[in-house]
Amino acid sequence: MAETPDSPDDGEGGTRGRIRPPTIYDVARAAGVAASTVSRAFSRPGRVNAETADRIRTIAAELGYRTNYLARALPTGRTSMLALVTSDVTNPFYAEIIRGAEAAAAEEDYSILLIDAQEDDRIERRNIERAVPSVEGIVLASTRMSDSAIRVIAKQRPTVVLNRDIADVSSIVTDNPHGARLAVDHLAGLGHRTVAYLAGPESSWVDGMRWRGLREAAATGLRIQRSGPVPPTVAGGAQAVEEILRGGAGAVVAYNDQVAIGLMRGLQAAGVRVPDDISVIGFDDIFVSDLVQPGLTTVAAPLRAEGHIAVRDVLRLINGAAVRGDQPKTLPVKLITRHSTAPPRGSRRKKG
Amino acid sequence: MAETPDSPDDGEGGTRGRIRPPTIYDVARAAGVAASTVSRAFSRPGRVNAETADRIRTIAAELGYRTNYLARALPTGRTSMLALVTSDVTNPFYAEIIRGAEAAAAEEDYSILLIDAQEDDRIERRNIERAVPSVEGIVLASTRMSDSAIRVIAKQRPTVVLNRDIADVSSIVTDNPHGARLAVDHLAGLGHRTVAYLAGPESSWVDGMRWRGLREAAATGLRIQRSGPVPPTVAGGAQAVEEILRGGAGAVVAYNDQVAIGLMRGLQAAGVRVPDDISVIGFDDIFVSDLVQPGLTTVAAPLRAEGHIAVRDVLRLINGAAVRGDQPKTLPVKLITRHSTAPPRGSRRKKG
């Protein structure tokens, strides 16, 4: 109502009229050169007279010209963007992976676009499908998609998958079998004789690896029982309290840190002391594990390295490197001992 | 070396040759129709003979055709994607905001592209600049950019900013003044007479709001002192222990939950009990605040609603709605009382 058509603040400052932005042609006209020259001035400055280039850039700046990366990508395929797809961005598990990926991308002047699958493979596919044309490469971190869906993606853009081993696609995994052994040895060393594995989603490739690793590592003499599965979250861990208690194990290895933390909370709420009554170990070493009480003992994955190596590898693929057809790249893990593990209730132990 | 031009495994299965994907023309040829018909079959199915459309879609599927959203975006401007820019995606603070944004986007069949600024305004601008052509709208959550930089973005695409009030750009903030009052009243009610504010980054718009709110709320009689600034992280909070102790306040209100948690940890490490010796309150109510010991009392922001409303508003802008020029949209906050606050040391109090 208060606005007249020519109100002064309508022309420049506002967010109102998203005007068509200046194109390369507008700049060309203003500078009195051909469009291709303007293009060159921006994409390969070496190939154009220094002064001309300067003038062009000045004029472009005055006009408020910004190169349209999308339009550039159509003929060239270059967008300087990579997609990092996570099964759930809000999962702290991804924090360091993202950092590593960003660092590696920055080294080659690429930007990372984060795509969230929200733990739903349908959403995941849809979001990826839309973003694919905008990126030069893709890293799939703990994807929920089927192998065939992954291959469809991989056929469209250089792709590497994290935490999953899929034939014919560049894969990076952590050494879960060794991690399982570390956990078992630690517990056995403490004097535990029977430990429970609190399983995560059955569709999780990693879950299978951890369970198998645990059984094999326990073959030595430990008794190992399986609980769950539960959702891979704090809530999931909490809901397993009864089952764990019923099992009577003196220690539990959880699918991941979230589950371990949820379990600890549930246990404590039920009046069970950790680690005095029950020891618990997680997987991954997300940052929260160092924040909770007691600090969570966990099998640490080189999260940052995972992210870094993954994008370094897609970058290589983009630059024409061959893809390995055989084994996945396996990263080492280590045990971080904090305060959620202790000798079983029977055996006395001093405490500071 | 081992590859002959017609080696069988080169054609179909591998990730090797990223072949040029089938275009609309390939489909058109195979279906014996014009390209424009294929286009219509996908973008406005109503406008084409049902059978023809079916046939086209079948053939397209067989060929493995996928519409190239980028190419479509060039003439139409439609990408079905929105950018959500966060100052640091790995910050748990954004978890619920992201969820809310995704939910709102899904309602209109849009996808969210997450862009991480890594707490660096240069990186932020570069990443946004690249992504802008791929998205129809942008929400800036706690951006680190200058007002003018924000306006430059807002001129290119419908934009709404979160947690910042900037003239001429659609803004959404939480009621920090009221939050501050809630914190102060709670502490005063407990019997505290002097409280410290542990400040976050000075460049943070929100920090200013919270500090001012605290001072005004405290005018009633509480003594309020300022500490910091510290980085808005757990580590930042931890490094303030000495300063806080020196100040001698019986309660501290921290810039945000991370800082509060870091402070609590540092305090505990120094042998100071929370809340028995010192009470602490945070802001935001991130999920970790319910996980730490003791649970953190905090001024909760409607995080999910923030995200939801923000994208609903960009969607409106995209659909041509006018932009408000006056006040930012303000969302209510509330106090979540957990166990990090208690009466000051002097006054006895029972504990279960």
Next chain:
DNA sequence: GTGAAAGCGCTAACAG
């Protein structure tokens, strides 16, 4: 209901 042709903003030959 369908085809032909032009064009989105940019880059990439190819001449000069």
Next chain:
DNA sequence: CTGTTAGCGCTTTCAC
């Protein structure tokens, strides 16, 4: 070093 000309894959008038 610079201009001219196609053309990336899709949509969109405009005819038929």
